[in-house]
Amino acid sequence: MNTRVKPPLTAWQGERPAAALQPQSNGGLSIRVDGLKKAFGENNVLRGLDFEVAAGEFIAIVGRSGCGKSTLLRLLVGLDTPTAGTFRIGGSAVNVVDREAVRVMFQEPRLLPWASVLSNVEVGLGRQRKAAEGRARALETLKRVGLVERRGDWPYVLSGGQKQRVALSRALVSQPRVLAFDEPLGALDALTRISMQRLLEQVWTDQGFTALLVTHDVAEAVTLADRVLLIEEGRISLDLRIDLPRPRQRGSADAAAFEGLILRELFKNARPGEDA
Ligand SMILES: Nc1ncnc2c1ncn2[C@@H]1O[C@H](COP(=O)(O)OP(=O)(O)OP(=O)(O)O)[C@@H](O)[C@H]1O
Numbered sequence: 128m129n130t131r132v133k134p135p136l137t138a139w140q141g142e143r144p145a146a147a148l149q150p151q152s153n154g155g156l157s158i159r160v161d162g163l164k165k166a167f168g169e170n171n172v173l174r175g176l177d178f179e180v181a182a183g184e185f186i187a188i189v190g191r192s193g194c195g196k197s198t199l200l201r202l203l204v205g206l207d208t209p210t211a212g213t214f215r216i217g218g219s220a221v222n223v224v225d226r227e228a229v230r231v232m233f234q235e236p237r238l239l240p241w242a243s244v245l246s247n248v249e250v251g252l253g254r255q256r257k258a259a260e261g262r263a264r265a266l267e268t269l270k271r272v273g274l275v276e277r278r279g280d281w282p283y284v285l286s287g288g289q290k291q292r293v294a295l296s297r298a299l300v301s302q303p304r305v306l307a308f309d310e311p312l313g314a315l316d317a318l319t320r321i322s323m324q325r326l327l328e329q330v331w332t333d334q335g336f337t338a339l340l341v342t343h344d345v346a347e348a349v350t351l352a353d354r355v356l357l358i359e360e361g362r363i364s365l366d367l368r369i370d371l372p373r374p375r376q377r378g379s380a381d382a383a384a385f386e387g388l389i390l391r392e393l394f395k396n397a398r399p400g401e402d403a
Pocket residue numbers: 167170172190191192193194195196197198199343
């Protein structure tokens with residue numbers, strides 16, 4: 128049974144953040160998931176998920192290691208097929224949705240080592256690669272992530288954070304309407320991680336895609352998401368709206384209250400000696 132927990136009271140509850148900072152919702156696609164199940168042999172990982180994501184919403188998916196976060200993301204982006212249930216993206220069954228509208232970014236940047244930074248970004252253009260404006264778009268997205276000066280470099284000379292910015296640029300270049308992130312910042316040091324979180328919030332605000340973020344980091348989920356979904360024992364045990372203004376302030380008392388609420392829920396069902 129889903130437990131929908133109300134957010135703690137905040138000074139901003141009930142108000143929407145400033146209009147200028149809201150994503151343009153016509154950029155993103157809505158998602159509707161009904162009775163979604165996934166089993167690997169005897170392992171029933173997802174046991175019936177039902178939820179909706181509004182166009183342009185930023186959703187974070189959290190839960191213990193092995194609870195099925197990446198499995199859910201892989202299903203939604205079409206990298207795997209459900210055992211049962213359905214989902215629709217932008218109102219279309221997933222097999223008719225334009226796959227180029229949905230992009231995914233992983234923890235490893237997965238750059239082609241033999242291709243320049245710019246060529247790596249152009250890979251993300253897919254079918255649009257031949258379009259005359261393809262190169263201009265690739266340069267524009269590199270500029271957006273602050274790496275246009277490095278367009279001619281090989282990936283091996285970049286830092287971990289810079290490689291992830293190239294991967295983000297490659298994901299953004301096709302102007303996706305759904306962008307899924309599987310622990311994209313998991314391998315970065317704390318400071319780089321914070322600056323990447325700011326960048327993710329900015330590009331999402333500018334482009335208005337629907338964002339799905341899998342993360343182990345509850346603070347990151349609260350910093351970025353409109354809603355946090357907690358998966359436990361194959362079901363959504365918490366669907367929490369994070370009604371804080373943007374850009375978000377890390378470490379604020381209100382953010383800490385949301386984090387505490389999610390962590391309490393995570394530890395509630397922990398077995399003795401088990402970490403969340
Ligand atoms: N292709 C697969 N074949 C068999 N089992 C799989 C496969 N993919 C995932 N699993 C299993 O499904 C379960 C959920 O895995 P998943 O990677 O979705 O968890 P997660 O919540 O993302 O974990 P983590 O936070 O550690 O990355 C695990 O028990 C995993 O072993």
